Structure formats: structure tokens, C-alpha cells
Amino acid sequence: xxxxxxxxEFGGWRGARSWTALTDVDLSVETGEIVGILGPSGCxxxxxxxxxxxxxxxxxxxxxxxxxxxxxxxxxxxxxAYVFQEARLLPWRTVRGNIEFALKASKFPQNESRVRVDRIxxxxxxxxxxxxxxxQLSGGMQQRVSIxxxxxxxxxxxxxxxxxxxxxxxxxxxxxESLLKIWSAFRTTIVFVSHNALEASFLADRVMIMSHGPxxxxxxxxxxxxxxxxxxxxxxxxxxxxxxxxxxxRKHSGRSDPVHx
Ligand SMILES: Nc1ncnc2c1ncn2[C@@H]1O[C@H](COP(=O)(O)OP(=O)(O)O)[C@@H](O)[C@H]1O
Ligand SMILES: [Mg+2]
Numbered sequence: 160x161x162x163x164x165x166x167x168e169f170g171g172w173r174g175a176r177s178w179t180a181l182t183d184v185d186l187s188v189e190t191g192e193i194v195g196i197l198g199p200s201g202c203x204x205x206x207x208x209x210x211x212x213x214x215x216x217x218x219x220x221x222x223x224x225x226x227x228x229x230x231x232x233x234x235x236x237x238x239x240a241y242v243f244q245e246a247r248l249l250p251w252r253t254v255r256g257n258i259e260f261a262l263k264a265s266k267f268p269q270n271e272s273r274v275r276v277d278r279i280x281x282x283x284x285x286x287x288x289x290x291x292x293x294x295q296l297s298g299g300m301q302q303r304v305s306i307x308x309x310x311x312x313x314x315x316x317x318x319x320x321x322x323x324x325x326x327x328x329x330x331x332x333x334x335x336e337s338l339l340k341i342w343s344a345f346r347t348t349i350v351f352v353s354h355n356a357l358e359a360s361f362l363a364d365r366v367m368i369m370s371h372g373p374x375x376x377x378x379x380x381x382x383x384x385x386x387x388x389x390x391x392x393x394x395x396x397x398x399x400x401x402x403x404x405x406x407x408x409r410k411h412s413g414r415s416d417p418v419h420x
Contacts, residue, residue, distance in 0.1 A: 165207070302325075368411050
């Protein structure tokens with residue numbers, strides 16, 4: 160997918176002041192690639208994901224996926240999955256029921272459903288909890304279900320907006336490992352937003368550093384292609400890269416901007 164010269168303004172109607180959330184955003188993501196986006200609050204990360212999801216349709220610039228617009232792609236069967244900070248499960252449905260519901264919404268034939276759900280639950284180590292309701296699960300397990308639900312529809316692209324930010328670090332580490340394990344089975348294209356340099360480095364092939372200056376834009380790209388997979392938190396190459404991500408964030412975080420000082 161290719162984003163070219165994306166600019167997004169909010170407001171501005173009936174004389175109200177407009178706000179430029181994004182400007183000059185260029186980003187290409189290869190099929191099967193994992194790209195992380197980091198940057199301070201309000202620099203336009205979620206807005207960018209919403210554009211890629213096809214949820215935000217009012218913007219300037221060009222966004223194409225293999226030469227077609229997202230609307231054309233979705234019309235032709237392209238599937239987008241979105242994972243948020245909260246699991247957003249249906250409380251009145253079981254774990255299995257939640258995933259089946261997503262499959263139905265994505266028009267998967269119902270006779271395939273059971274096998275598909277079994278496979279994905281096994282991959283996320285939730286087979287024993289298929290009949291549990293969300294409120295019977297911990298926050299980490301609920302998020303695990305939300306990730307399972309996202310992969311179950313075999314998305315062409317998976318978007319994740321700070322998916323592990325609400326979890327304690329140990330739970331988050333385990334979930335990131337699970338995520339990469341599923342990814343290696345499906346090789347789904349993933350674009351995610353994070354606030355955590357180590358998390359972004361652990362998951363991504365490339366990390367994009369955004370900042371507002373004053374409108375949100377991509378300032379720097381850091382490649383993690385050299386860090387071997389499967390990833391390990393103890394890998395010195397990973398730790399070194401994650402330090403580079405931290406200093407890039409610091410450099411671009413707008414601390415010199417009096418508004419955010
Ligand atoms: N629907 C909206 N209407 C007006 N302004 C918005 C809207 N959504 C986001 N913004 C503004 O756009 C900027 C970027 O927001 P967002 O993409 O949510 O940032 P981030 O996810 O990086 O924290 C912020 O200044 C935010 O207040
Ligand atoms: Mg956001």
C-alpha cells in the first residue's frame with residue numbers, strides 16, 4: 160500500500176478554525192511487512208490508521224493499494240482488521256461466539272466457521288476458554304481474543320492502535336510473542352501504533368517516527384530488518400535498535416515546542 164502526500168484537516172466548516180492533523184505523509188508498506196508508528200500524543204497516528212482502514216475518507220493526497228483505492232479494494236474483497244487498546248468484545252457472546260460473529264460479518268461460509276475458530280484459538284492458546292464469556296477473562300486474555308478475532312477473518316491488513324498499552328508488561332510481552340507467532344503463520348501485513356520503543360522494535364520490520372511540527376508528519380524511519388526473527392527481548396541487536404528508536408523519539412518529540420514542554 161502507498162500513501163502519498165497525505166494531508167488531513169479537521170473542522171474548518173462555517174468559519175470554524177481548521178486543524179491540520181497530518182501533512183506530507185508518505186508511507187509505503189509491502190505485503191507481509193510489519194510497520195510500527197511511534198510519536199507523541201496528538202501527532203496524528205490514529206488518524207493515519209483510520210485513513211488506511213478506509214474509515215476516514217476525507218483527506219488530500221493519494222492512498223492506493225496495488226493501484227486501487229481502499230474503497231475499490233474492499234469492494235473486491237480486501238479485508239481490514241482493527242485491534243484497539245480495549246478488546247471491544249461483545250459481552251453477551253462467548254469467546255467462540257465473538258470470533259464466529261466476526262467471521263459471519265466478513266461473509267465466511269458458516270460451515271467453515273468451527274474449524275476456523277478452533278485453529279485460531281489453538282494458535283493463541285485459548286482453546287480451553289472457547290466457552291467463556293469476556294467478563295470471565297482477564298484483560299490480557301480478552302485482548303488475546305480480540306487478536307484472534309482479527310486474524311480469524313484472514314485480513315489483508317491488520318491495523319492495531321496501541322494494542323498492548325493497557326496491559327502489564329509481562330502480559331504484554333507474552334501477547335507480542337503470540338502475535339508474532341500467528342503472524343509467521345499468516346504473514347499478514349501489519350501497521351500498528353505504539354508508545355513503547357521496545358515494543359515497536361520487537362514487532363516491526365520498520366519503525367516510523369512521527370511528530371507534530373505543528374501538523375503530524377513522519378520524521379524518521381528506522382529499519383529493524385537486520386534483527387533476526389523469531390525476535391527475542393534479550394537480543395542485543397534489538398536492544399540497540401530500540402535505543403536508537405528512543406533517541407529518535409526524543410529528537411523529534413517537540414520538546415523544544417513551548418506548547419508541549
Ligand atoms: N474527529 C476529529 N475532529 C477534530 N479533530 C480531531 C479529530 N480526530 C483527531 N483530531 C485531532 O487531530 C490530531 C491528531 O489526532 P490523533 O490522530 O488521534 O492523534 P494520536 O493518535 O497520534 O494521538 C489531534 O490534535 C486531535 O485533536
Ligand atoms: Mg491515537
